[in-house]
Amino acid sequence: MKQSLRFQQKNILTLLLVLVFLWSLRVIDWKEPLLHPGGGATFLQIIEAMLHPNLSPEILLLALDSAWVTLTYAVAGMTIAIVIAVIFGVLASGVIQNSQHPLSMLSKRFFRGLLGFLRAIHELVWALLFVSAFGLTPYSAILAIAIPYGGILGRIFADMLSDVKKEPIQSLQSTGASKWQLLFYGYFPLVRANMISYTMYRFECAVRSSAVMSFVGLGGLGYQIQLSLDDLNYEEVWTFVLFLMAIVIVIDGWSSGWRSRLSKGSSRFSMLSFLLSLSLVIGSWMYLYKVEHASFFTLFTDENGEYAKKFFLSLLGIGEETPTFFSAQSWIHTLQLTYDTLMMSIIAIGMATIVMLITVVPAARNVANGKLTMSRSFFSWVSFLLIRASYILSRAVPELIWAMMIIFIFQPGILPGAVALALHNFGILGKLCAEVIEDLDERPIRHLSSSGASHAQILLYGVLPSVLPKFLSFILYRWEVIMRTTIVVGFVGAGGLGQQFKLSMSYFHYSDITLIILCYLLLVWLADFLSELSRKAAK
Amino acid sequence: METSQNIIDLKDVSVSFDGKIALSSLSLLINKGERIALIGPSGAGKSTLLNVLSLSQVSGTGMLIIDGQPPSYYRNRKVRAKKIGVIRQQFDLVNALPVVHNVLAGKLADWSLVKSILSLVIPQEKEMAKKALTRVGLAHKILEQTGSLSGGEQQRVALARLLVQEPEIILADEPVASLDPARAEDVLDILTKLVLEEKQTLIASLHSVDYAKKYFTRVIGLREGALVFDLPVGELTDRHLSELYKLGETME
Numbered sequence: 001m002k003q004s005l006r007f008q009q010k011n012i013l014t015l016l017l018v019l020v021f022l023w024s025l026r027v028i029d030w031k032e033p034l035l036h037p038g039g040g041a042t043f044l045q046i047i048e049a050m051l052h053p054n055l056s057p058e059i060l061l062l063a064l065d066s067a068w069v070t071l072t073y074a075v076a077g078m079t080i081a082i083v084i085a086v087i088f089g090v091l092a093s094g095v096i097q098n099s100q101h102p103l104s105m106l107s108k109r110f111f112r113g114l115l116g117f118l119r120a121i122h123e124l125v126w127a128l129l130f131v132s133a134f135g136l137t138p139y140s141a142i143l144a145i146a147i148p149y150g151g152i153l154g155r156i157f158a159d160m161l162s163d164v165k166k167e168p169i170q171s172l173q174s175t176g177a178s179k180w181q182l183l184f185y186g187y188f189p190l191v192r193a194n195m196i197s198y199t200m201y202r203f204e205c206a207v208r209s210s211a212v213m214s215f216v217g218l219g220g221l222g223y224q225i226q227l228s229l230d231d232l233n234y235e236e237v238w239t240f241v242l243f244l245m246a247i248v249i250v251i252d253g254w255s256s257g258w259r260s261r262l263s264k265g266s267s268r269f270s271m272l273s274f275l276l277s278l279s280l281v282i283g284s285w286m287y288l289y290k291v292e293h294a295s296f297f298t299l300f301t302d303e304n305g306e307y308a309k310k311f312f313l314s315l316l317g318i319g320e321e322t323p324t325f326f327s328a329q330s331w332i333h334t335l336q337l338t339y340d341t342l343m344m345s346i347i348a349i350g351m352a353t354i355v356m357l358i359t360v361v362p363a364a365r366n367v368a369n370g371k372l373t374m375s376r377s378f379f380s381w382v383s384f385l386l387i388r389a390s391y392i393l394s395r396a397v398p399e400l401i402w403a404m405m406i407i408f409i410f411q412p413g414i415l416p417g418a419v420a421l422a423l424h425n426f427g428i429l430g431k432l433c434a435e436v437i438e439d440l441d442e443r444p445i446r447h448l449s450s451s452g453a454s455h456a457q458i459l460l461y462g463v464l465p466s467v468l469p470k471f472l473s474f475i476l477y478r479w480e481v482i483m484r485t486t487i488v489v490g491f492v493g494a495g496g497l498g499q500q501f502k503l504s505m506s507y508f509h510y511s512d513i514t515l516i517i518l519c520y521l522l523l524v525w526l527a528d529f530l531s532e533l534s535r536k537a538a539k
Numbered sequence: 540m541e542t543s544q545n546i547i548d549l550k551d552v553s554v555s556f557d558g559k560i561a562l563s564s565l566s567l568l569i570n571k572g573e574r575i576a577l578i579g580p581s582g583a584g585k586s587t588l589l590n591v592l593s594l595s596q597v598s599g600t601g602m603l604i605i606d607g608q609p610p611s612y613y614r615n616r617k618v619r620a621k622k623i624g625v626i627r628q629q630f631d632l633v634n635a636l637p638v639v640h641n642v643l644a645g646k647l648a649d650w651s652l653v654k655s656i657l658s659l660v661i662p663q664e665k666e667m668a669k670k671a672l673t674r675v676g677l678a679h680k681i682l683e684q685t686g687s688l689s690g691g692e693q694q695r696v697a698l699a700r701l702l703v704q705e706p707e708i709i710l711a712d713e714p715v716a717s718l719d720p721a722r723a724e725d726v727l728d729i730l731t732k733l734v735l736e737e738k739q740t741l742i743a744s745l746h747s748v749d750y751a752k753k754y755f756t757r758v759i760g761l762r763e764g765a766l767v768f769d770l771p772v773g774e775l776t777d778r779h780l781s782e783l784y785k786l787g788e789t790m791e
Contacts, residue, residue, distance in 0.1 A: 443627070444634075446595075446631070447627070450593060450619075450625050451704055452619060452647060452648025453644065453648065461633060462633055465635040465640075
C-alpha cells in the first residue's frame, strides 16, 4: 500500500506543478496586445537574417577578435574560480578537519554557507556591482565570473570529496598518513576525473557568461551583438552568434572527448588536453597583462579604493536620509516585483518543459535509429537532426542575448523575459532528457513491442513511467537556475526585479539596489528550498 | 503424422551473425500441447532459436510455419500477440510502474490508445489482473512498485502478464536463470501448471538438466546450432547428456 502511495505521490506532485504553471499565466495581461505593432515583421527579419549572416572579411576579423576577448575573460575567470573552489571546497567537505574537534562541524557549515552565498548571485549582477565600484576594467568581468563559478565548483568539489569511498582512505590512514597526505594521496586522485570533467562543463558555461559580460560595457562577442542589435543589423548579429556557438561546440566536443578518456586512465589525449588548458591559462593572463594593460594590482589604487568605498557605503544607505529598505512603501513595491519575477520563472520553465516534451522522443538517438521502438525510417533521422540542431542553437545563445532580440518583438513585461529564459532552457532540458531516454533499459520495451503494444502504448507504458522521475528532477533543477537568471533578463527591459535593478543603477539609487538584492536572494533561496523538497517527494 | 497437430514446423533454418553460425539447417516439428526443454552449452543457439520462433529474428534462411501460417501472416501485432507470448529472465518488466499495469500490459494489443491512457489513471479490467495475480499467488502485491519486488516475485508478475495475454505458444528464454533453486522450482511449478491448464504449448531454454527432466515432456539438445538429440523426456540417458556437454567442452 505504501508503495502505491509513492506512485500516486509522484502523480500528485506533477499535477500540482501543472496547476502552478497555469496559475502563473494569470500574471500576463492577455487582453493587451502581446506583440509590438511591428513585432511580427521584426521576427521575420530576424529569422530571415539567420539564413544569410554577414560573412564579410572585416566582420569576420572583428568576430574573431571579440571571440578571443570573450575566451580570455572566461579562462581568467575560471582560473580564479578553480582556486576559490579548491580551497573552500576542501574546507567545506570537512576532510581536513579533525572530526573529533567540536568546531569541525561548525566550520564545515560555515564554508558551505559561504559557497552558497557566492553562487546565489548571478555573475552579471556581480559585474554591475564591480563596474560601479572599480570601473570598466577587465577585472570587473573576470571577478564577476570567478565568484559565482567558484561557488558552484566549490560546492560540487565538496560533495565529491565527502562522497569518496571510505575503504581506500581508511587503508591509507592505517599506514599513518597525515590529513594532508590523505588529501594528496587519497582524496584528490580519487575524484580527479570527476573534478576535471565538471570543470570542463563549467568552462563551457563560463564562455557564455563571459559573452554577456559585455552587456555592462566590457568588450567581447556580447558587446558586438549588442552594437549590431542597436543598429538593427541582424545579419551581423547572427555572425557573432555563430562564433559564440562555434566556441561552445568546440569546447563541448573537447570536453566530452577528454571525459571519455579520463575514465580509461592516462592517455596522450589527456596529456595534450592538460597542456592545452595550461597554455590557455598562461596565454589569457599574458594577453590581459600585455595587450589590455590590466595589471591585477592597479585594482587597488587609492582612487579605486575611494570609489569602491563610496559605492559600498551608499549600498548600505549611509548618507541618505531614508534608505529605501526602511520604507514600507518600497518594500511593498519591491515584493510585488519579486512576485512577478517568481511568476516569470514559472512561466519560463513551463514553456521550456512543454517544448521539450514535444520534441524529446524523436531527439533520442535510440529512437532515431529504431532500436527502442523497433521501427526504422528515414524521417526519424531527419527529425532527430533538426531537433538536435535546434537544441544546440537554443543553449548556445545566452538568455540575455535571447532577451535582447525578444524585446524587439514582444511588448515589455513579464512575457518577453519568460520567453527568453524558455528559449535558452528548452535546449538544455531537451539534451538532458534525451540522454535519459538513451540510457533506458531496452528489455522491457522490447517485450512490450513483442507482446503487441503499439508505438503510443510503448511510449505510455514503457518509456514515460521510467523517465518521468528523472525529467522532473531536471526540470526542478533548471528552475533553480532560471530563478537566478530572471534578474538578468530584466536588465534589458524584460520586466521584474532586474528591470528595477537596472533603473535604480542608472539613477544611482544604491540603497534600492540593496533592497532588490535582498529580495532576489530570498527568491533564490526559496527556489532552492522548494525544488529540493519536490525532488525528495518525487524520488 | 497429422499435420494439423503441428503448431510449429521448422525446416532447414540457418542463422549466422558476422559469419559465425548460430543455427545450422535446423528442422523441428512441434505438436500442440508439448512442453519442450531446450538444453545445451552456452552459445549453442538456444536463444537464437527462440528468437526465430518469436519472429524477432528475421534474417536467416529456411522455412517456418506457425499454426499453418507463414511469418508474414503474423506481421499484424494483434494476431501475433494472440499466438505467441514471451517470458525472459526478469528485466523485461517496467520497474517504475505498479504491478497491476505490468500485468495489464499483456492486454495492450487489444486496447485502444484512449483506453491505455485511461488505464494508467484508473486501471481497466482490474478484475482480470487480480485473477491472474491470484493464480500466481501475488494478489496482495497488486499495487506495489514492480521494482521493489524480489526476483522470484517479478518473474511471477511476468507469468501473470502471460495469463492476461493468453497466447497459444509460450517461449521462455532462461526463465529461471537468475533465481535461486527454491524460487526457480516455484516459478517452473507455476509456469508448467498454467500451461497445462490453458492447453498451451511451451518451449523453454534451460541450464539445468534436472528441471528439464522434472517439468517437461520432450528434451532437445543443441550444440553449435545443430541438433544433438530430440527425445521424449523418458528416453533421455546420461550418455546423451555427457555427449552434449562433453563435445561442447572439447571444442572450446
